[in-house]
Amino acid sequence: MRELPVVGRPPAERADAAHNRRRILRAAAEVIATRGPEAVSMDEVARAAGVGVGTVYRRFGDRSRLVYAVIDDREREFQAAFLQGPPPLGPGAAPRDRLRAFLHALTDRIEAQADLLLMAESGPPDARFRDGSYELYNRHLAMLIRAVRPGADALYLADALLAPLAAHLYVHQRRTRGMPVERIKAGLDDLLAGLGTGENPD
Secondary structure: OOOOOOOOOOOOOOHHHHHHHHHHHHHHHHHHHHHOHHHOOHHHHHHHHOOOHHHHHHHHOOHHHHHHHHOHHHHHHHHHHHHHOOOOOOOOOOHHHHHHHHHHHHHHHHHHOHHHHHHHOOOOOOHHHHOHHHHHHHHHHHHHHHHHOOOOOHHHHHHHHHHHHOHHHHHHHHHHOOOOHHHHHHHHHHHHHOOOOOOOOO
16 A cells, blocks of 8 residues: 555655656656646656656556556545534534535536546555555544444445445446446435434434
């Protein structure tokens, strides 16, 4: 699992390592912008960045991690919004309202970078789950679920709410089934309604 990209706290790096990182990420972003995300390879990015391919592997490990690094800036903005932004996505709203706002905002997040997220999740079988962002999402949802339904299996329910937003399924629904974004959000609302109130019927 890569380190959580906590907003406002960039990892400490040596100057030369930070310089190489910026060169590699700029090169990867340029390859994506000009040739599409499917063109991203460690060799191609190394050539575009003017560094050895070994440098790219040492810095990022594999293509999946490299793609996640490219999308980190957008990810940091999203995290800042649900951790410390205005309600209902950020603190200050009712837990159920924050759950709904989070799922809708995450839908928009995936819509904006669907191809990159699809590529990032197409690496090893656990690619989606080893990324630190997924664990942060899970913990955030679990906290809100506990407030809505004390005593519920919040970690499982958090996974269940995140499952429909896996990039493969999302892209299939949007491009193969032709579902508009609002239909996906409405479906998430229905899933959220299934949480109920946590009250036991008489």
